[in-house]
Amino acid sequence: MSKDPTPIRIIKTTRDQESIKGLKNICEEDIDGEQPLSPTSRLFHEPGVNVYIVVIIGMKTFINVEVFKSYAKVLKDKNCRFSSLQVLNKENGSMTWVPINVDINNHVVVPELDPNLDSSDIYVEDYVSNLSRSHIESSKPLWDVHILNTKTTYANGICIFRFHHSIGDGISLMNLLLAFSGKASNPEELPTLYGEKASPHRIQITCSRSLLTILWNSIVALVMFMLTAVFLKDTKTPIKGNPGIEGTPRRFVHRIVSFEDIKSTKRAMNVTVNDVILGVVQAGLYRYLKWRYENDDIVSESIRLRAALFFNLRATTRVNPFGDDTSKHGTWGNDIGYVLLPFNIRYRKDVLDYVREARASMERKKASLEPFCTSFLAKLVIKLFGVKVSGKLNYNVLSNVTLGYSSLPGPQEEIILFGHEVAYIAPSCYGQPMALAIHAVSYVDKVTFMISVDEEIIPDPQTLCDDIQQSLHLIKSSLA
Structure with a gap:
């Protein structure tokens, strides 16, 4: 070219x-x-x-x-x-x-x-x-x-x-x-991240019932975490990786969609942007698995499919103007925890139910201490038993679930990075013990879905991108 x-x-x-x-x-x-x-x-x-x-x-x-x-x-x-x-x-x-x-x-x-x-x-x-x-x-x-x-x-x-x-x-x-x-409009000003004013994981305690809910959700989550570390595996599906998959090469593909389509759905359903994105991903995975199985009944069965969903544990995502790790805006390095998020991969007559169920799942996770507990537990095991034991614990958990998932806030304005105007940003990772990782990041009026796959397990990642994009279209059209 x-x-x-x-x-x-x-x-x-x-x-x-x-x-x-x-x-x-x-x-x-x-x-x-x-x-x-x-x-x-x-x-x-x-x-x-x-x-x-x-x-x-x-x-x-x-x-x-x-x-x-x-x-x-x-x-x-x-x-x-x-x-x-x-x-x-x-x-x-x-x-x-x-x-x-x-x-x-x-x-x-x-x-x-x-x-x-x-x-x-x-x-x-x-x-x-x-x-x-x-x-x-x-x-x-x-x-x-x-x-x-x-x-x-x-x-x-x-x-x-x-x-x-x-x-x-x-x-x-x-x-x-x-x-x-x-x-880009004023190069002297730092860009702002979408939703940077507060942490994505906020726990609000309004009454004793709320406190009991948080404690119960946290206990259930920790029990599931420990069971997963020991033996509890997701159902074997065409997107579930095999042991040792962390060492295999990955194929990275991305798809850019309209952020306004997501925000208009958010406003119409009175949910969050992350709820809509998660609902779109779940609907897209249903479409993809339905095609891979070529059988609606199999996908409709109650299968266990979970994602390791990563949370930022900082008080804010505000941009640190120094670019170092000493700013009052938050610690640098790694300050994350993760939760095990069930994905409802089943047929829904009303596609908006994927968003509603995503919201319900996220509300339960937000009303818990799970991400803080998983972060604390990893550090505690390192202190008591050493880093190798902690590494094995986390490996067991991550290899027993199906995919990794995260959603990052990006700049609200067009930016100039290293002297050049940016068209899009697409983050991902490799080395994780899952065959599939899905990351979403916003940038101005776009959201980029970045998909990392092991090609032996998922040889057609562009089809999955198509299914995610089509799911967003169907969800938005259902609101018309």
Whole structure:
């Protein structure tokens, strides 16, 4: 495919380069020598949960590599996690951050592209899939960026950020990237995240009955968590992975839909955006499984299908303007818990019932301490029995459920990242012990569904994307 003639438009602002360099530098002021990894970060190095985050960002123009590198250099200088090795102490199994001098050229990869590609979209898919076959060498900080200057369906240039999950979770990494962004309408201003004013997981206790409900929901959730860790597995379906699947390569595909369609459904049904997105995913999975089984009766049976749903445990998702881990806006790194969320994959005469049931399920999870308990339990087991036991516990839970799922708030305004205008953001991960992971992220007037699959289990992820998109259409049409 020939390159698009759109010229590179570099946006300069007073926040660029020198201004950003003047921000508080935690490498020089706050870290005195080596520091240990947090228990959660250490956990992500254990077999079965050795996870990498991949973020595909489409740009509206081709990418100026030198300008991009200059921003990446500031990024690694501003946050020591991007300029430190993670060194293992073989005697006691602990790991520490060890600051080093970083050559940015070892972290920004610009492959030479064939100007006559048959399909740039397939090339990008193949490229990201090949990344999932490898790990970043421990001899350098565990992140890199790949720049593909080729026109695709949704963008004119692609950059692929890859981070080891020990560096941070989705919210902290989104926070970091946006701290180096500006609004396209006013590059001097930081962008805002959709719904950034409060934590996605809020517990409101209004009466003794409410308190009893929270306690009961929490107890039930913990019992199910422990049973799942020991023996309770999801029903074997065409999307359930096999043991050892965490080490297989992944195929990443995405589909962009209208955010207004989701918000109009939210308003009409008096639910949340996350309720609508979850309902759409459940309806899409029903359609997909119905087609894979070629039998309505099998899908209609009461099958056990659950998702590991990840929650941000911070008090807010507000963007930290320093891009470091010392801001009053919240801790950096990994501050997440997860819940086991039942998916109702059955025929519904009224497609709006998928959204209603998603809301009911989410309300039960919000009226519980489950995400806080799973986070606390992982840390407690590390303290009492060591990281390997905690890693095995989490691996057992995640491998016994069917999929991973999360929904991230994205910028409400069009943004300029590293000097380039952004067309879309699509995050995902690999290394998890499930054959399927679905991530949704909002950006201005769009929502991107990013799907990560093991191709031997799910050889047709684009069909699943079609089913999710069609489900949104059917749900929205039902409200007319």
